[in-house]
Amino acid sequence: MRKEYLITPGPTPVPPEVLLAQAKPIIHHRTAEYTKIFVEVLEGLKYIFETKNDVILFSSSGTGAMESAVANLFSAGDKVIVTANGKFGDRFIQICEAYGLDLIKLEYPWDQVVSPADIEKNLNDNEDVKGVFVTQSETSTGVLNDVKTIGEIVKDTDAVLVVDSITGIGAVETKTDEWHLDVVMTGSQKGLMLPPGLAAVSVSEKAWKMSKSSNLPKFYFSWDKAKAALDKKEPQNAFTPAVSLIVGLRESLKMMKEEGLENVIKRHAALAKAVREGVEAIGLELFAPPEGRGSAVTPVKVPEGVDGKAIPKTMSTKYGVTIAGGQDHLVGKIFRLGHLGYYDRFDITTSLSALEMTLKELGYDFEMGASLKAAQDVLMKELG
Amino acid sequence: MRKEYLITPGPTPVPPEVLLAQAKPIIHHRTAEYTKIFVEVLEGLKYIFETKNDVILFSSSGTGAMESAVANLFSAGDKVIVTANGKFGDRFIQICEAYGLDLIKLEYPWDQVVSPADIEKNLNDNEDVKGVFVTQSETSTGVLNDVKTIGEIVKDTDAVLVVDSITGIGAVETKTDEWHLDVVMTGSQKGLMLPPGLAAVSVSEKAWKMSKSSNLPKFYFSWDKAKAALDKKEPQNAFTPAVSLIVGLRESLKMMKEEGLENVIKRHAALAKAVREGVEAIGLELFAPPEGRGSAVTPVKVPEGVDGKAIPKTMSTKYGVTIAGGQDHLVGKIFRLGHLGYYDRFDITTSLSALEMTLKELGYDFEMGASLKAAQDVLMKELG
Known part of the structure; x- marks a missing residue:
């Protein structure tokens, strides 16, 4: 006999209560029973994100939610500031490049924090910047970037602030609304104590407005489609959701709320x-x-x-x-x-x-x- | 007490063995233990798809796999034939339109089959057609389209044949290789007897070749990224996979192989x-x-x-x-x-x-x- 211990920053261990919730017979996602669970999950996510903004759920890894921010907010050629001091900052660079954005890259050694002053300077020098990307908690290095200060800088500009909080949410303070974080994302296999397979992204009014003029192609990760389904009298997902994970998420959010x-x-x-x-x-x-x-x-x-x-x-x-x-x-x-x-x-x-x-x-x-x-x-x- | 019965074409009931496999403590996806499971799953999928082609797994619903075919094969303005005799044929139309392709739409009443002769005529009249989209099993209507005959028609042209077999695979014959089906996709919550959250897509040599010239933006659904991870000495996923579902998939594929x-x-x-x-x-x-x-x-x-x-x-x-x-x-x-x-x-x-x-x-x-x-x-x- 040997016991196994998972001491990694994702996937993280899943509480037995959550594992067992997922082992229940599957339910259909267009039923009152599912809607009740889904609504509870949405409320729980807003609590954890500290936001009144819409929170959208995708059945995907966190990378899908990152890509959704790029594809829904911008148009080809849009100028954005992308900061990177680790592997996941680099990933934002790669996604923005894949979608043909015009990047101002602020890259730092992996053992340093992103400089809010650099962001401020570049915003001042480039009035046409439409977005700023920051990794709050760099999973590759453990470095925490100061998104609170960055939020203060970006809020009075025309740019939206996109925050990868995939290993931030549920581990460190992430006051989405108070800190003016327009778009914040996390993945299920992190602070949410779930297996991988779900990603959540919150979208502010400012971000919704910017998304209206985006012309990049999207379908599965379309925020508009997600929003149309959310706004139904009985909130739904745009596409068949990972039901067992959502059932598990209700349990883990309940545990977090209790604590x-x-x-x-x-x-x-x-x-x-x-x-x-x-x-x-x-x-x-x-x-x-x-x-x-x-x-x-x-x-x-x-x-x-x-x-x-x-x-x-x-x-x-x-x-x-x-x-x-x-x-x-x-x-x-x-x-x-x-x-x-x-x-x-x-x-x-x-x-x-x-x-x-x-x-x-x-x-x-x-x-x-x-x-x-x-x-x-x-x-x-x-x-x- | 009341027993509940799920008699829908997806999500479909999940066998208790599979539910329980998913309730096991989560394992990390960059370990030998996971690789062993993943390789078994890939082999099992090839068996079910009746193919020697690469099979790529995405953590998403089937729609994500459909979108991946559009985004990876084509470039904006490419001419494609899209057939539709139900809701999911319509979805291919919507995805192709979202990506700016040039569509020849072959639409039929929902209680009729797609006509292979119409496809043949349109291929003859349009030598520049790069793809043909067909829904094999229309979940919205139960209609089965004859992809075998369509495969015979498309195989000698320059076009690739993309088949939505989301409710076909594991229910009806889908001889991917023998029938010359270049790209075939399914979702986990269908014939594979799993909860929703995974999608699989097989890619032929002809499709790989065409994908090389695609210039549409993609990241999470990139076939190249998936292939690079698959081709490692220890096959991996490009992005954190839905581990619990993949562990479940091994069980359900085992059951299918035994039967x-x-x-x-x-x-x-x-x-x-x-x-x-x-x-x-x-x-x-x-x-x-x-x-x-x-x-x-x-x-x-x-x-x-x-x-x-x-x-x-x-x-x-x-x-x-x-x-x-x-x-x-x-x-x-x-x-x-x-x-x-x-x-x-x-x-x-x-x-x-x-x-x-x-x-x-x-x-x-x-x-x-x-x-x-x-x-x-x-x-x-x-x-x-």
């Missing part, structure tokens, strides 16, 4: 802090800069002399603990410990314990148990 | 015949013409003097049997009994029994039990 969004975010902050202090206590270095550390995932630099690829491999094959390695040019240089969604204190001690055993085996020199002790101190202090 | 594709199709043919003879035995009329009746769903004309909308409503609210009504201009004029996927003999007697009770209640005059007797005769004869 309270503030507590959910506080829990994530405490778990993230525990991991950070834990790894630092055994002499490891954090990858993300102090001014921009999210609560979804903690990337850690591989210590000198240790085979970087061997860390996730040993943790998984020997200990059954699946963590994430680095992506793109960071392969073998960092590893990433997830703590997004259905995690509590002892998932953190599990992660750190498996990490310590692995590092010992790989010849790294440190005091066994030190990361666990440091993490416990944080957890007891922060979570009581 | 044998030929038997699966024979079972569907027998169930469809039983329903047809059953409803005719109580004086009802079939909507689809004799030369084009599929095995996924049986649409039946509402008899004169009976409130058409009351039939599905009574069946559902009083008897717990969810069937489908008519769509678009057929609302209230037909009702549709599904028998696609996880159905056996007694789902048919259940459907017909609930239908008889409902019709009696609504004042239709017929001999109670006659449809059941007729269906039983067929079932015993055809299935032994």
